[in-house]
Amino acid sequence: MRSLRRRLLPFLLTAASVGAVTVLIPPALAALGLLPWPQALVLSGLVLLGGAVCGLAAGLLLVRRAVHTLSVEVRTHTRVVTETVAAERLEIAEATEALSEVRATVGRLEGQALPRQRCQIRQDLLAQDRDNFEQHVAWTELREHLDVPAFMPSLRGWAASPDLMRLVVRHIDRLQPGLVVECGSGASSIWMGYALRRQGRGRVVAIEHEVHYAEQTRAMVAEHGLDNVVEVRLAPLVEIDPSSLTGSDGEEFTTADRWYDTSALSDLDGIGLLLVDGPPESTGRQARYQALPTFWPNLADDAVIVLDDTNRKDERALGERWLEEYPELRRAEEPAEKGAHVFSRKGA
Template identity: 75%
Template sequence: MRTLRRRLLPLLLASASVGAVMVLLPPALAAFGLLPWSQALILSGVILLGAAACALAGGLLLVRRSVRQLATEVRTHTRAVTEAVAAERLEIAEANADLEQVRAGLERIEGEVLPKQRRQFKRDLLDQGRKDYEQQVAWSELREHLDTATFMPPLRGWAASPDLVRLIVRHIDRLRPELVVECGSGSSSIWMGYALRRQGRGRVVAIEHDAHYAEQTRALIAEHGLDDVVEVRLAPLVEAEPGTVTDTGLRDKGAVPRWYDTSAFADLDDIGLLLVDGPPESTGRQARYPALPAFWPYLADDAVIILDDTSRKDERALGRRWLEEYPELLRVEEPAEKGAHVFSRKGA
């Protein structure tokens, strides 16, 4: 309506101006005696009516045009509103479809996944409880069997698990070795020291690559009064000899595989039990493989090699490699928490 008024206003002003001139023209002619007053009045009235009719016609044309434009705008707006409503309905429909999928997924999770998860959680909980119980039993048996000090270094975690230490102690009791060598050091070194002290013979030599950890183990040894039984030797990790690693391409790539400095234990001989629990997995692929080639010349005929952490892929692979390269070896897989393989010469 504002557009209509803006368009009509100039037209009305123009029409009014022209109409005023035309209406005043006959009286002006009559005033000058050029036209009788009666005719002048009639002519002014006719002119006034004609001007009004023209103005009305023009206004009607403008109104019609404005109505058409308004109709076009209404149709355009209606179309836009319709499209917006349709798009919104489509979005709502898609949202409902997504909601149905979510609802179906939740129903599936509630009906299938959650029961499975609960059953798996229950199995895992029972399995962990059984493992914890077994480790507690092994711990208690070790304490009672070895008559250790009241406060012993903890097992499990980074340290050996009680079931592995129990396995080691059983072999120490059976073999009564003069020398036990451990790749790595820590809590297990203390427990093996008690086992050797109980039998009244033998010593433990723990090979450690980390100077700080070696000092910690030495402090534990002193605390338990096992200095005469357990020795920790520092053997930094150095470039391993060619052929003692699986991935020979490592050297070409600039990644030199490392193992203990063998000069630290070159004087050892007649090793009755070898525990391979180091170096750490982060050292490289099959990081513990060199243990057997390095110690093989120094092993007693009835020696036992115990490989820890055989639940890991790397340790299982290097164990198979040992069997392939040393066919005289026999392997027994022990049910330990982290996995343990026991190697010995056939017939020993």
């Protein structure tokens, strides 16, 4: 509208100037005696009337154009507002639908999943409580049975659990082995050392591939005065030929390609108990399989092999391989926190 006024302003000024000049012409002619005054006044009145009519017409034109422009702006604004309101309504509808889905999901969780989760958590806590109690009982029985000092290396976690140690000590008492070999070293080496000292014979050879852990275990051995019973032997992991196997689920995989350096183990003969608790799982698939093929010729006839961590799929699978490759073996599954399988010769 402002642009229209700017365009018409020069025209209106020109028209007003021309009109003013035209109105003054009849009086000028009358003053010169060229036109009678009555006619001059009539002509000036007609000119003024014509100017007024033209001004009114111009004003009506401006009003008409202004109304048209306003109408266009109103329609445009109405369309924008309508589209905005429609979009907001659509968003509100989508948000309402999403909220309804969330409410339905929450309702399902409250009605189904949460009760199951609460039940599962309650069962897990009860199982953990029972397991903690069993480990405390096993720890207490071990201390009383072996009559050990007050400050003993802790069991559980990375170390063997008390219930596994109790199982091992029970077999040591029964077999009274002259040689116990442990794949791995740590707190369990100390506890087995006390078990052998109690029976008055035998020794433990703990095989360790890490220098740092070997030194730690040797320090514990010296602290407990078991140097004449427990030997920690360093045997780094070296490359071996891996095997390509197919799992029970049809998956093809390659076994671990490293195991203890056997050159450090050649003199171990007459093994009465073999505790397989290493190498670590990170070494590769079925990392502990090699223990039985390596030590089989050196086992006593009544020897017992204890395999730890049989709650793990890998340990159970390698135990199956042992049974297939050594049909004279039998296996007993023992209740233990991390799972334990005990292998021995049939009839032994």
